[in-house]
Amino acid sequence: xxxxxxxxxxxxxxxxxxxxxxxxxxxxxxxxxxxxxxxxxxxxxxxxxxxxxxxxxxxxxxxxxxxxxxxxxxxxxxxxxxxxxxxxxxxxxxxxxxxxxxxxxxxxxxxxxxxxxxxxxxxxxxxxxxxxxxxxxxxxxxxxxxxxxxxxxxxxxxxxxxxxxxxxxxxxxxxxxxxxxxxxxxxxxxxxxxxxxxxxxxxxxxxxxxxxxxxxxxxxxxxxxxxxxxxxxxxxxxxxxxxxxxxxxxxxxxxxxxxxxxxxxxxxxxxxxxxxxxxxxxxxxxxxxxxxxxxxxxxxxxxxxxxxxxxxxxxxxxxxxxxxxxxxxxxxxxxxxxxxxxxxxxxxxxxxxxxxxxxxxxxxxxxxxxxxxxxxxxxxx
Numbered sequence: 001x002x003x004x005x006x007x008x009x010x011x012x013x014x015x016x017x018x019x020x021x022x023x024x025x026x027x028x029x030x031x032x033x034x035x036x037x038x039x040x041x042x043x044x045x046x047x048x049x050x051x052x053x054x055x056x057x058x059x060x061x062x063x064x065x066x067x068x069x070x071x072x073x074x075x076x077x078x079x080x081x082x083x084x085x086x087x088x089x090x091x092x093x094x095x096x097x098x099x100x101x102x103x104x105x106x107x108x109x110x111x112x113x114x115x116x117x118x119x120x121x122x123x124x125x126x127x128x129x130x131x132x133x134x135x136x137x138x139x140x141x142x143x144x145x146x147x148x149x150x151x152x153x154x155x156x157x158x159x160x161x162x163x164x165x166x167x168x169x170x171x172x173x174x175x176x177x178x179x180x181x182x183x184x185x186x187x188x189x190x191x192x193x194x195x196x197x198x199x200x201x202x203x204x205x206x207x208x209x210x211x212x213x214x215x216x217x218x219x220x221x222x223x224x225x226x227x228x229x230x231x232x233x234x235x236x237x238x239x240x241x242x243x244x245x246x247x248x249x250x251x252x253x254x255x256x257x258x259x260x261x262x263x264x265x266x267x268x269x270x271x272x273x274x275x276x277x278x279x280x281x282x283x284x285x286x287x288x289x290x291x292x293x294x295x296x297x298x299x300x301x302x303x304x305x306x307x308x309x310x311x312x313x314x315x316x317x318x319x320x321x322x323x324x325x326x327x328x329x330x331x332x333x334x335x336x337x338x339x340x341x342x343x344x345x346x347x348x349x350x351x352x353x354x355x356x357x358x359x360x361x362x363x364x365x366x367x368x369x370x371x372x373x374x375x376x377x378x379x380x381x
Contacts, residue, residue: 004051008060017056018066018285021047022277040137040280041163044156047284048292056285058152063282067150070275071141072227072244075370076251077219077272078138080265082367084256087360094357095364097323097331101314102134102365102372105335108309109376112302124149125158125299127377132162133306135369136338136362137276143373145244152286154295159283161299166337169307173333174348177325185319190326190351208267215266222265226250245370252367307336330354334362 006013025043028034034042050056087095109130118125124147131139140162144155176182177191230247234240255262311332318328330351333341339362346355 002054004054004057006056008057008062011060011062014056014060014062017050018062018278018281021281021284022274025277025281026274036167038163038167040277041160043277043281044159044284047281048156048287048289051285051287052289058286058288063286066279066282067145071145071279072230072247073220073223074272074275074279075138075142075244075248076223076226077268077275079248079251079366080219080222080255080262080268082252082255082363083259083262084252084364084367086259087364087367091357091360091364092327093323094327094331094354094361096321097314097318097328098335098361098364100317101310101331101335102368104310104313105133105306106130106372106376107313108306111309112305113380115305116298116302118298118302119295121149121151121154123147123377123380125154125302126380127373127375128155128158129162129303129306130376131369131373133310133336134372135365135367136340137280138272138366139369139373141276141279142244142248142370143377146242146370146374147377148241152283153288153291155283156287157292157296157299159280160292160296161303165300165303165307169311169336170333170341170344172311173329173345177329177349182325186325186328187322188325190324190354191349193353208270210266212266215264216268216271219265219268220271222254223268226254242374245374248367248370310336326351326354327357330358331361334358335365339363339366 006017008014021043024046025039027039028037028042029039047056051058091098109126112129113122113126124144127143127147128140128149131143140159144150149155177188183191227243227247230245230250231240231243233250234243234246237246314332315328318325326349329349330342330345333345339359342355342358342362346352346358
């Protein structure tokens with residue numbers, strides 16, 4: 001058996017590689033081609049290549065550390081923005097459309113499970129796809145952690161299917177509002193007053209204008225505290241596997257009821273994204289390329305079924321409820337692609353007044369995606 005160039009016991013060297021891979025993912029997204037192909041996909045592909053060329057190991061204590069410590073810290077860091085009271089107050093009809101879209105994701109998941117054989121990890125995969133298609137990568141990680149799903153090849157295949165189908169879905173969402181049949185059958189108030197604009201988020205992707213070091217350290221300390229409380233309460237309740245869900249619930253309470261204090265924190269979203277990129281790099285590192293080739297195609301079909309049902313139900317009910325076409329498109333974009341899709345869609349279509357509702361609806365997906373995903377896992381087990 002060929003030993004990897006960097007062995008599992010060489011922790012510092014392995015951490016250097018994982019951090020470099022995360023940095024590579026962020027660097028790629030500075031450019032149009034990187035955003036097109038996704039920094040996540042590029043960094044994971046690089047990690048898979050390094051692991052299968054025996055440059056880094058496919059299993060190592062470092063990867064366990066990431067699951068045990070980095071993922072539980074990343075969740076609160078990314079959820080500090082999820083003030084549920086603000087979301088309900090300011091997101092308007094976009095939130096209603098989002099809820100319909102999220103329910104349609106669950107329906108699509110069960111349709112996919114009915115028609116496809118996903119193997120012994122069917123329940124876990126169904127929950128992971130549900131979580132990520134209602135929220136985003138943080139929900140992907142949270143559901144995987146809560147369900148005990150740590151098969152690197154399976155998770156890497158799921159990420160690949162998720163990213164490719166999500167990109168195709170976004171292209172479709174860009175095109176749909178321009179189709180004559182759609183504009184004839186839906187209200188188009190937002191489209192009628194659209195005006196081109198560029199968002200600062202796209203101009204300076206992954207950059208922090210004003211970073212308060214004390215605020216960043218406070219965010220990290222609070223994230224560790226919430227993770228500790230979540231683990232303590234889950235152990236106390238006899239459900240240690242759901243510690244990450246308890247941490248999520250506690251974070252939502254803090255974000256909702258202490259918005260003034262949370263507003264003083266700094267850099268938490270960026271820090272959370274860094275940890276998620278490191279997590280995804282470790283997932284790629286544990287993947288076997290031959291297993292990926294074997295299990296990948298069925299997951300692409302599964303993801304496509306979920307998206308098809310999602311779009312059918314969302315736009316079908318949206319027509320009955322006479323929801324605005326732009327609001328339906330925005331809700332679908334942030335449901336499948338997460339809050340960051342709001343800026344991309346608003347900029348592309350000139351929907352300035354839907355940017356904030358889109359971000360807020362996407363944040364709501366972050367808040368509830370893990371709970372819905374784990375519920376699907378438990379239902380199917």
